[in-house]
Amino acid sequence: MSVITGRLFSGSQAACKAFLRGNSNNYIYILRRPDGRPFYVGQGAGPRVFFHENEARHANNWKTNDHKLNVIRSIWQSEKALTYEIDFISDDQNAINDRETELIRTFGRLHDGGCLTNRAPGARSLQEASPFSKAKHAETLSGSPETDPERTTLNRFVLAIAPMRSSVLKPLRRSIVPKATQKNRENFPQSLRQAAALAASAAASGVMLSDACTLPRRVEVDGVKGFVENGVSCDILVSGMATVAFASDPLDETFQLSAQQAKSVCNLIGFRKCIDLGLLHDQP
Incomplete structure (x- = not known):
């Protein structure tokens, strides 16, 4: 098993693309507001981390997370930019799932009094009926x-x-x-x-x-x-x-x-x- 963890990268979209170039493993990413506060934690491979801004350019025709899209659009309207962070890279899917769940629990989702727009508490819980007990x-x-x-x-x-x-x-x-x-x-x-x-x-x-x-x-x-x-x-x-x-x-x-x-x-x-x-x- 190969694992790299911690704040591996933090910066602009262009710089993040350069950082991920050649990486074939899954990774955990954090999208942050201009003031540094996180608003979304996710996992993926290849260009997955960049999909969210593309989604926000559409009128939610893809039926995705409204709160997340509104945050991205509000950042654009204030003429600022998201900060992209890569927190974790691994070829072990269980490790990826665990790290995603840990970060979401640490930052907290909006309904828990936290700052994340995530709906699910992590990859292991995507099938939960609701984001609360x-x-x-x-x-x-x-x-x-x-x-x-x-x-x-x-x-x-x-x-x-x-x-x-x-x-x-x-x-x-x-x-x-x-x-x-x-x-x-x-x-x-x-x-x-x-x-x-x-x-x-x-x-x-x-x-x-x-x-x-x-x-x-x-x-x-x-x-x-x-x-x-x-x-x-x-x-x-x-x-x-x-x-x-x-x-x-x-x-x-x-x-x-x-x-x-x-x-x-x-x-x-x-x-x-x-x-x-x-x-x-x-x-x-």
Whole structure:
């Protein structure tokens, strides 16, 4: 078995290509933000480490990780560049899997309070039903039954943004979608739940929250079509966290946010978390 480990390389994409030239073994890589914080850990061979920026150039037609793509795009929009790091090279797949899992556990994923956009906890766990324990899964978002993978996908996406006790996104297969423009109460305070729903729409749509913006009520996450559920949509309207634009089809309703309202969403989610999600630019 041949193993090389540690920070073997750190630098630009071009320099990383030169470093990997001629390497035939698998490797572990880390993608880092301009401030040095990691946002994705992966494994691969050949040019695999460079695929992510190519994915980010498309409108997620490949149904890949939205949070990861948003971080890459936010880095580009701030006119900065990713840092590529090669941490581990080996011809032993078990060693590769172990190192990937170790790094993901060390840095932590977004829903664990960490900074990684990874969905799975490592190569050995790619088939896990969720990125958190089944017990915790059952206690959050009113549960995510194993028999409802579409709901699980949407709930998992939201839990990477903020802890929730009830769903804010629902699968589109549910046939009745009430209008959010019909107020269900006269007064209601702004809340983290409302902010999470808006942030989820922004993250799924690749919209930044750095200025005034329009967010769709209809979302798609990892190929699952869904929408911002009615209760939280009405609460957003009543609380003044956003204006809901009328549409004859409720699924075509949009949330209109001023720059101040977008800032209020980020304040509730946390500005650092919004940067981690790619909803705000990295700070200089």
